[in-house]
Amino acid sequence: MRRARRIFTLLCFWLLLLGMIAGCNSNTNGNDSKNEKNNDVVTLKMIESLTSPSRTKLLKEMIQKFEEANPNIKVELISPPLQSADEKITQMLMAKEDLDVLEVRDQTVKQWSNNGFIEDLSRYTNNWEYWDSLNDAAKHGATSIDNTPYFIPYGIYQKTLFYRKDWFEEAGLEVPKTWDDLYKAAKALTDPSKNRYGYSFRGGAGSSDYVEFMTWAYLGDKINPADGYFTKDGNPMFSTPEAKQALEMFIKLYKDASPPDSINWSYPEMVQGFTSGMTAMLIQDPEVINTCIENMEEETWATAPLPKGPESRVAQQTLGTAGWGITSYSKHKDEAWKLISFLSHPEQNLYFAKNNSLIPIHKSAGEDPFFKEGYFSSYIEMNSKPDEYLIADRPVHYKGWGQFRATAEKDIQALLLGKSSIDSVLEKWSDYWKKEKEQQNN
């Protein structure tokens, strides 16, 4: 009896262990292979990165259409939380976990292609009928690393100026065309006693992006567009007098026309500040258009092209792109491409871009009234004047890029708090990029 009890106890412990190990192993694989054998059904695993509940719903809807058109392909969508999605995908790639289609972004493409995680899609794009229908921005994004298409963008993120049309009319102000205009208007509209400020300032995470495109605007065509943090003569952009002017303007905007709390603001607070009626101007990506439509009354707000540098008379920014790529170790690359080409079809992409508030990837979309008129028209205007609205690439191909952003964000806050001087910060950044370039060249 006692012996039987002992054996039973022991058995329980080991069964528990086996159960846990079996639990860790995803059993969908087994089902897949069974399915594949029986019905020739291929299951693709797809992961997204810039996840949001509404976007996931939209994607699932499109995937369903794809599955209906391709009954022998099933798609399993994984939607990790936005905050840690890229890290999660990287870890899955490092462990060579089952993945076929993945969301690749301008921020991750270099790292993933460097490590051989993602497939060069040129053998597919060479025969793709819609490759030449892609607009320049989409093509540029797709081939930004080593001139190789590692992903097909699903949309373009570009910044534009959002402003309170009603407040501007009330105060008799013109829509700002340069950073000087923007500062003057922002200052005129600031009234702390009414909790009203001119500008939705970003001093928290992501603040270095704002210093970046302001500096680019001030430097204009002196910037080397392929190596965005350096001027055409090879010096770091932060070593120029224009960079100093831009940074001075950046600080003035915070001190004279922005909420004091905005030293810590990042995306949600900036947008909330604008939509809740605290700030008069905001510079953000196109997805904010949907947020504004949902939260603000029509005719109270509008969009305008980005402000230009006072002397350069140009504005300059980077193109944010994200899209779909294939893992280098996928066993179903042809099916994966089928899915990507379906999602990137002009019709599907237009539907996705409209519902997700993004700039579409095909030239034909420019004719669509949704983008031609209304809130998106500022983008169409910017893209139709490539001499005034320049495009530059961020130095994502440098190893120190990520570290620079972290350092710069701290330095920017120290500057705003008056704990460091503009000269010392610019000198630090210039030295940083000089060293990066030296290391890159070695």
Added chain:
Amino acid sequence: MLFSSLFNRGEENMKMETKPTPQPIFNISKHGMFILLCLLPALLLVSIFIYYPLCKGMIMAFQNYSLFDLTNIRFIGLQNFKSVIVNPDFKQALINSFYWVFFSLIFQFMIGFVLALMMRKKFRGRGIYQAFVFFPWAMSGFLIGLIWRWMFNGQGGVINDLLLKMNLFDTPIPFLADPKWAMASVIMANIWYGVTFFGIMLLAALQSIPEELYEAAKMDGANNIQQLFHITIPYIMPTIIATTLLRVIWILNFPDIIYAMTNGGPAGSTHILSTYMLEKIIYDQDYGQASAIGVIIMILLSFFSIFYLLATKFNKVGDF
């Protein structure tokens, strides 16, 4: 204790049994073998899920391990530690960690203790009240950070709104924007979160104190304060030592609230070691340096634990 039972109890059993038993293999009795076999599954799981990542992390601390280029992973000796230590941000994070742990712990403990004392006596609706008090402990730290971030918001935050309505201040305080306030604000959020842990643990300990002790003390004429210092605190001392030690470890390893509230800002003024480590992973993608910070945290906590247990005569704490 465990090992003594593994080797000795079998022998005791053998002595008690009259019929001869076969010679145990490797000098481990049958009973010991049984215990070993029972422990093995757990040991395997612990090794796979705790010791393997731990060792891997420690090895990474000595490697050039950057996500930017995984094709170039190699040993670089103490280079990661050097790079981390010479960085002024690390020094700032180390000092901040001290403030973060010290003030969080003191207030969490004191408020938690008072709460536990208050809930010790039976009153109507105590169960529901307890559930409400313990609620924060069940929430995710990141979520708590996000909630407090909006509450401390300098413009539309509820805390500023209340302060202004009570006429305590004329202008809103930029809690998370001013380095003087930012650290205090994140500590306040952490106190709110951690109070309940002490509340739960100390209440459990308090309920184990025999009522007779208090009755006897009352008969001897001891007042409430004397009862507190001569019965309550000495009786629950092992719990106090164990919980405070655990909390020190957890608070130092708890970046969630700071990460969500300030992300270490403004200008690095709220970075603690664990948030600084996260920054190395998320921004720099340098797992080598991040692991080096992890190892430094582990060394600091090991030293602290040893000194703390020695100073508080750890043998009274019991098995934990």
